[in-house]
Amino acid sequence: MKNRSRSYYRHQRKRTINRKLEIVRYAWGLNKAEDSEHPFITHPGKLSKAKLNCSCKMCKYEKHYDIPKPNVKSKTDLMQQDIKEYFYE
Incomplete structure (x- = not known):
């Protein structure tokens, strides 16, 4: 130091x-x-x-309206696709 x-x-x-x-x-x-x-x-x-920190509805739109973040949405989409492939093959 x-x-x-x-x-x-x-x-x-x-x-x-x-x-x-x-x-x-x-x-x-x-x-x-x-x-x-x-x-x-x-x-x-x-x-x-x-x-x-600001927690108003304008700054935290996704939080207040339960909209998933893009990285979470892409992961869930991939998981759903894997599930469909598993059950329909």
């Missing part, structure tokens, strides 16, 4: 906080003037370890 200075860790923390703060401001639509009471805006240090 490399010996890194405090300034390196401060820089990395500040970089991740700023990236997540931009996501909060532009993707979630929160601004300083409008939603100054939101904890991520008033205390941006909370974003250093926060996960910005």
Whole structure:
């Protein structure tokens, strides 16, 4: 493990906080003037370890409407094909 200075860790923390703060401001639509009471805006240090997961129906369409992912669908199709071949031969 490399010996890194405090300034390196401060820089990395500040970089991740700023990236997540931009996501909060532009993707979630929160601004300083409008939603100054939101904890991520008033205390941006909370974003250093926060996960910005979104579970809305628009972002997790497959999950909410039980649509299988493409890799799962292809595997089930192959399994169905093998079953048909086995029973019809």
